[in-house]
Amino acid sequence: MSREAVGRILAPAVLGIVVLAAWQLLTAAGAVDDYLLPSPAAILEQMIEFAPTLVGSALITGGNALLGLVAGTVVGILLALAASASRLVDHLAAPVVAGLAVVPIVALAPVLNTMYGADSQLGRQAIAALAVFVPVFVNSLRGLRQSRPVHRDLMRVYAARPAQEMRYVTLPAARPFVFTGIRIASSLAVISALVAEYFGGPRGGLGGLISTSAASSAYARAWAYVVSAIVLGLAFYLVTSAMERLATPASTRPGRAGGTT
């Protein structure tokens, strides 16, 4: 392993271990109160004890996030296609999307719960989908505009039909951007699905359990759920990062693009 690679892996790992050890030592010595921060060992203990609930609630929240991710991605890509084809759609959508990007979407959670009914998870899935939609739309549209003039000229020279230009030039150029959007969106999907649970609706997800545990002063258990939420977020991130890598072969990664001389 090169020195640089060692630094890249070793440095953060050492930092993580040092922080974790300091945390454990401080809490064990009683320097930090339980309500502020329970010890890692106590959290781990709770995680083992409540493992089945943990997995069940992670499945509920994760399921909401996944459905939101899929729905938001589909809508985001379709609308980006429409916006790249039609100026009007682009002009109408751009300000709304720019607004959506800075607005607390989760504020819609309470009324969505009313709209879909109190026992439905759809409100949360809709929140996740809305949050996912923004980066997927923005990145897809950027990707669809990546085709270079020389490639468009080439397609005209070949008298290619619009569908062929789409297939041979536009879509392949857009693909890495779409998957980057999905990777960014995946974290938002989990966060939104989780946070939406704080705004009411059916119980049973990770967010709901974190609130109830905290409210009943079971801090270590609440932290155990927080850790599961982190693992869930990490899983989404790793899977979508892997997809992004697969969709972007080494030869087309930005900065290494061929065809320029």
Place this chain on the structure above:
Amino acid sequence: MTAQHAVVVDTVDKVFGTGERRVVALDKVSLTVAAGEFVSLIGPSGCGKSTLLRLLADLDEPSAGTITVFGKPAKQARIDQDYGIAFQQSGLLPWRTIAANVELPLEVHGVGKRERRERARELLELVGLADFLDKHPDQLSGGMQQRVAIARALAERPKLLLMDEPFGALDEMTREYLQGELVRICAETGAAVVFVTHSIPEAAFLSDRVVVMSPRPGRIRAVLETGFSSADRGAGMREDPSFFAAVTRVREALGAAHHEPEALGAAHDEPTPHAEPVA
């Protein structure tokens, strides 16, 4: 004056923009290129040489006048794939292998997979890149990428090649090597070539005729016969007095066309609407 002529350009004007921003890129330009003939367009930035090539390729339409390619309107010639084209940027699709890039025009036109493969191999052998079939463009040097682009331009066996400064971004050694390769390829395929360049030796070395253009408005200043045959164009010719004489004649014709150094803002190329930043 139809079938034996590859290209006939008849009093063509091309104007970009309107009002204050109006630029006359081409002013009453006429030119005929015979079948199998190699013609270079040379001139300073803004003389309309690339614009003229884009009109031949039907990438733009003339504001006035007519363009005929093998006796048909330029648009029909494009649809019939009567010409192949290579740009200054190789324009290879970075996500496709070298072979798949060469196959691209054939694939667009519905040629079967097997036949495509066969033809791509043949063409890459012609440009000396048969070993790079499955590589991606970023694994090749700039000169190799340009050779792939030429192979791609030849895919439909065109009788006319349009080349827009294809060696413009390459270093001098690679340039001279590829010029030699181009001479060989032209001799093997018998295609006519319209070749845009701003290198005087390049124009003198490659061409049967050199068309010297002047800017603002873009006009043809002079047409010079070099008098070389493809048999002459070996490595030795670059040191031959007749070659120096040809270079001098082109340079003098250009000197007459070129009054002053370019202003700072005009240092870029002519105002093609698809101008893109050099990467």
Place this chain on the structure above:
Amino acid sequence: MTAQDAAPALRRRRTRGWLPRVATGLGGILVLAAGWELYKLLGPDDGVVVAGTRILPRTTDLAMPHIWDMLARLGSGTTRSNRSEPLWFDVLEACITTFGIAAVGWLLGVAVGLGFALLMQRWRLAESALLPWIVLSQTVPLIAFAPLVRSWGARIEIGAFEWQDWMSVAVIASYLAFFPVAVGALRGLQSPDAIHTELFHSYAIGWWRTLLKLRLPASVPYLLPALRLAAANAVVGAVVAEVSTGLQGGIGRLLIQFAGQASGDPAKAWGPIFGAVALGLVAAGSVALLGALLKDYRREEVNG
């Protein structure tokens, strides 16, 4: 010629500016509103149910009030009492409270983010040790711990200083705000070309003055979008934290409270939603104003 032609085109794009953009923006909102009303008109009362799951909402007035009812509701009293302020007033008041908390969170987040960025720019080792954790901290929903912060309130006392509930909210807001600043500022500080850093090096100019004269100005085009995103994140963080810590007085509390009354007064629940939307836009807009002051440094952002 290309360069000369491009200059007026750019200028035109910049000055043609706000009027058409506002017009199309309103157009986009109208399309959304029309979609809402159209679905409400045509959709079945009980929503669209596929395989036992309702995938499109109920269209009753209770579930989906008319847009004009939502807007009209803003003008009438928050409660039925005669002395009640109009709804818009209470929403505005709550927005101002939340805006203040979010602003504190933003400032804190920006300070911490910049600190991290400087640290990482200065020492390579700090970058390799910290950056993965900073990126990781945002890919995972650490905001999940918001309900836990509630337990801090009134329990931390340092001398005369007593931890207030709103401070917990500001801390969570700052946690969401710091990430874009840290990453954006780091990219910005590292953005000068080798030509420039080597030039400064050849002038024997030290790290601090290179930072002031080169790296900070160069980082503006990266920093401004990061600050904008940080402002939006701070608002989201503040709203969420208000809800999960049960803090009174802000927009988050109103969201929950009025949603609870939705069965009797469905349009009322939309009042704080409009407030939250306005809050996000105002927060991002404030940073955009800051950008206008720094326009000399953001030529690159303008030119794309």
